[in-house]
Amino acid sequence: MKILFVLPPYDLMAKGYGSKHKLRAGFFPPLGVGYLAAPLLKAGHQVKIVDCPPLDYQNEDVGRVVAEFKPEIIGISSLSASAEEAYSLIKYLKNLNPQTPIIFGGAHATCFPEKIIEATPMVDCLCYGEGEMTFQKIVTSLQNTGAIDKDISGIWIKDETGRWQQNPPPEPVMNIDELLPPAHELYDYHIYMPLPLQYKKLPVANVITSRGCPWGHCTFCFESGRASQKYRRHSPRRVVSEIKNLYDNFGIREVTFWDDNFLINEGWVTEFCDLLDAAGLKIPWSACGRVNTVTKTMLERAKKSGLWCIFYGFETGNADLLLRIKKGATLEQARQAAKWTLDLDIDIRGSFMLGLPGETPVKGFKTIQFAKELKIPFAQFLLTFPEWGTELYDDALAHGQIISPYEGRTTATYVPSGYKDAEELRAMQKRAYHSFYFNPAFLWLHLKRLTSWDKIKQYYLGLKYILGVS
Numbered sequence: 333m334k335i336l337f338v339l340p341p342y343d344l345m346a347k348g349y350g351s352k353h354k355l356r357a358g359f360f361p362p363l364g365v366g367y368l369a370a371p372l373l374k375a376g377h378q379v380k381i382v383d384c385p386p387l388d389y390q391n392e393d394v395g396r397v398v399a400e401f402k403p404e405i406i407g408i409s410s411l412s413a414s415a416e417e418a419y420s421l422i423k424y425l426k427n428l429n430p431q432t433p434i435i436f437g438g439a440h441a442t443c444f445p446e447k448i449i450e451a452t453p454m455v456d457c458l459c460y461g462e463g464e465m466t467f468q469k470i471v472t473s474l475q476n477t478g479a480i481d482k483d484i485s486g487i488w489i490k491d492e493t494g495r496w497q498q499n500p501p502p503e504p505v506m507n508i509d510e511l512l513p514p515a516h517e518l519y520d521y522h523i524y525m526p527l528p529l530q531y532k533k534l535p536v537a538n539v540i541t542s543r544g545c546p547w548g549h550c551t552f553c554f555e556s557g558r559a560s561q562k563y564r565r566h567s568p569r570r571v572v573s574e575i576k577n578l579y580d581n582f583g584i585r586e587v588t589f590w591d592d593n594f595l596i597n598e599g600w601v602t603e604f605c606d607l608l609d610a611a612g613l614k615i616p617w618s619a620c621g622r623v624n625t626v627t628k629t630m631l632e633r634a635k636k637s638g639l640w641c642i643f644y645g646f647e648t649g650n651a652d653l654l655l656r657i658k659k660g661a662t663l664e665q666a667r668q669a670a671k672w673t674l675d676l677d678i679d680i681r682g683s684f685m686l687g688l689p690g691e692t693p694v695k696g697f698k699t700i701q702f703a704k705e706l707k708i709p710f711a712q713f714l715l716t717f718p719e720w721g722t723e724l725y726d727d728a729l730a731h732g733q734i735i736s737p738y739e740g741r742t743t744a745t746y747v748p749s750g751y752k753d754a755e756e757l758r759a760m761q762k763r764a765y766h767s768f769y770f771n772p773a774f775l776w777l778h779l780k781r782l783t784s785w786d787k788i789k790q791y792y793l794g795l796k797y798i799l800g801v802s
Contacts, residue, residue, distance in 0.1 A: 333475050334378045336403035337365040338394055340421045341384040342414040349741055355793055359386040359524045360538040363590070364438060365409050366514025368467045373515055377471065381515075386523040391424040398425065398432075405474060407459075407467070409438035412720075413738050419451040426454045433480065435470060437463050439554070443720050445488050449496055456480065458488035461501045462543070462561065464511060508543060508564050513574045516582055526588065528793035529710065530681070532616040532640060533585040537578045540590045541566045547593070547622065549658045551723035552685070552716070555592055556658075568604035576611050587617040594619035595642065598630045605637035616640045623669035624661040631672055641679040644669065649702025650695045653688050657724065663702070670706045680708040686764065687716040687757045689724070689731040692750035696760045700767050709777060713764035715744050715757060769798050 339362050345355050362383055369379045382389065382397050398406070406425060410418035422434055436448055437459035445458050457480050459466050466486035473481040482489050486502035505511055521535040544563035545555035555561065578584035595601060618641035631639070646666050647659055654661065673680050684703055686696050703711045717738050718728035728734055732748040742761065744754035751757045768774065782788055 370512035595621035
């Protein structure tokens with residue numbers, strides 16, 4: 333069968349990052365549909381992926397692809413941020429080809445199935461949770477009978493009376509080494525570009541080595557909420573095999589790991605680094621880490637095998653708020669991890685949340701000062717977005733006001749009771765960016781890094797981005 337996966341049109345820079353300046357950056361291949369596509373290709377199906385945001389495609393462009401490719405099944409994958417665009421696309425495609433089944437999946441289908449059904453009652457099926465096995469069963473059912481089996485686990489579908497029914501969730505694959513890697517051959521890596529100053533070599537591939545979170549308690553995180561997954565991880569050998577395939581067959585020269593926490597187990601990291609070295613893969617790579625799981629010896633070993641940047645979720649400079657969000661880490665652990673990392677000449681991108689339940693302007697300013705105290709080279713200051721299904725969502729409802737759905741990183745969707753209004757919270761975010769990035773110590777640190785024309789170009793684009801969000 334012919335199967336088309338579509339990521340809906342979405343202005344990532346304006347709506348996702350909240351920047352007033354349009355940059356062709358911040359894009360990575362959609363791994364989720366790549367995982368769905370891999371077993372379908374192996375089974376002999378024809379599969380195509382249309383990733384609208386980096387292509388700057390609109391509904392009409394997708395319509396042209398549909399007219400040329402003539403898919404027998406269309407899969408739409410969407411986050412909640414691009415839900416409205418996904419609804420528009422579904423209506424457009426159903427108007428063009430009402431008989432072609434459309435399957436809606438992704439995080440939005442897992443969190444808000446009722447909203448999808450209300451907005452697009454013409455959609456044929458929703459696929460929630462981990463979808464590899466579920467989607468294969470949907471395709472097999474359509475191929476064999478021309479209809480979707482109403483008993484498949486992990487779907488929402490209309491019953492014989494036309495009412496929507498939710499089937500039980502699919503059983504998770506516990507040994508994820510059994511799953512095929514994403515279908516990298518369906519990605520055009522030339523259309524993808526990280527944000528400036530977040531890469532060393534191009535092209536860059538994103539790789540994920542685990543599912544779920546080994547901590548799973550943070551009140552703000554999807555991975556600890558009602559839609560959380562069991563934690564499982566690939567073997568180091570499987571991960572290195574995928575990287576070698578990317579290097580040898582797709583020309584990839586850098587990897588960024590998308591795990592919520594890559595630097596979690598020193599034994600796993602050491603084995604991974606040993607195998608990476610043994611394979612002769614001398615490439616830069618970056619990853620996410622937790623300040624309470626990294627060790628100095630882990631960082632030293634990873635640095636020798638190419639680690640150049642770590643994304644740490646510091647979240648706040650207030651000890652009481654760290655306890656409230658159940659981060660499981662302390663301010664002192666944050667200071668220690670930052671020092672170890674910077675002493676090894678490993679870059680840090682730090683993430684901080686403003687407007688947490690219980691925060692006041694005084695506490696917000698304390699977070700800004702803490703970010704500066706750490707002397708990290710890069711930081712982002714995000715307005716708190718209470719995700720459905722998380723403990724933070726319930727806390728936010730009880731101690732503040734959720735005023736709008738997600739509209740980007742610079743639009744307040746939640747105002748804690750300690751702030752007067754959304755304008756005061758947004759002013760704190762602007763203050764954070766200006767105070768962090770436009771101070772003499774920061775400017776001197778980065779002036780010393782302007783050692784090539786490529787670096788100068790990246791810094792110019794990075795400046796445009798920061799001015800756009802601040």
